[in-house]
Amino acid sequence: MNEVAQKQGQGVFPGQIPRFITLEGIDGCGKSTQAQLLAEDFERAGYDVLLLREPGGVRISEKIRALLLDPSNAEMSDTCELLLYEAARAQLVHEVVAPALAAGRLVVCDRFYDSTTAYQGYANGMDLGLVQQANELAVGAYRPDMTLVFDLDPQVAAARAAARDAAPDRMEAKGLAYQERVAAGFRALAAAEPARVKLVDAARGIEDVHADVRALVGLA
Numbered sequence: 001m002n003e004v005a006q007k008q009g010q011g012v013f014p015g016q017i018p019r020f021i022t023l024e025g026i027d028g029c030g031k032s033t034q035a036q037l038l039a040e041d042f043e044r045a046g047y048d049v050l051l052l053r054e055p056g057g058v059r060i061s062e063k064i065r066a067l068l069l070d071p072s073n074a075e076m077s078d079t080c081e082l083l084l085y086e087a088a089r090a091q092l093v094h095e096v097v098a099p100a101l102a103a104g105r106l107v108v109c110d111r112f113y114d115s116t117t118a119y120q121g122y123a124n125g126m127d128l129g130l131v132q133q134a135n136e137l138a139v140g141a142y143r144p145d146m147t148l149v150f151d152l153d154p155q156v157a158a159a160r161a162a163a164r165d166a167a168p169d170r171m172e173a174k175g176l177a178y179q180e181r182v183a184a185g186f187r188a189l190a191a192a193e194p195a196r197v198k199l200v201d202a203a204r205g206i207e208d209v210h211a212d213v214r215a216l217v218g219l220a
Contacts (some may be wrong), residue, residue: 122185
């Protein structure tokens with residue numbers, strides 16, 4: 001249960017459905033597809049659900065997203081990158097996440113602060129304590145009840161991305177070794193917080209992965 005739910009005395013939905021669920025993983029792991037499927041599941045089950053993505057989700061955050069992912073911004077420093085992600089996140093929490101949770105809605109978010117820990121912390125090599133402080137500043141008390149990490153070999157993820165025949169964004173263009181460090185970071189997070197962070201084998205088909213997701217969130 002997150003701190004906001006504790007303060008409001010609402011807890012999670014009946015059946016222990018988490019109120020705030022985030023989906024994480026390296027680029028090409030399939031988490032965005034699973035986020036969409038999960039939101040549709042909740043809607044069919046009668047929940048008032050809000051599906052979001054990071055960075056983005058609101059006007060200011062979408063503008064920051066464009067800066068972060070533009071391949072022409074290759075000279076962006078690691079510190080600038082970290083602060084831009086946190087700025088986009090802070091605005092999303094302020095405008096959307098906090099009001100939605102306060103209203104009793106269920107929130108499903110495609111990426112949240114664990115991505116920053118994995119990408120800017122583990123992969124970029126920034127001080128993890130500093131990254132944690134930045135995450136805490138951006139989100140305050142609004143932390144996920146459950147985080148699903150879609151674990152996939154970076155080479156397989158790269159092949160999937162290549163099959164989409166789309167130009168890589170600035171983060172995707174950092175290469176295979178970078179994605180391997182990100183994947184290791186996500187696994188370290190799962191090992192450190194097993195009660196919240198759940199690893200999902202993303203090497204299987206969409207329906208098999210989706211079945212695991214439904215079971216983990218209490219919809220199976």
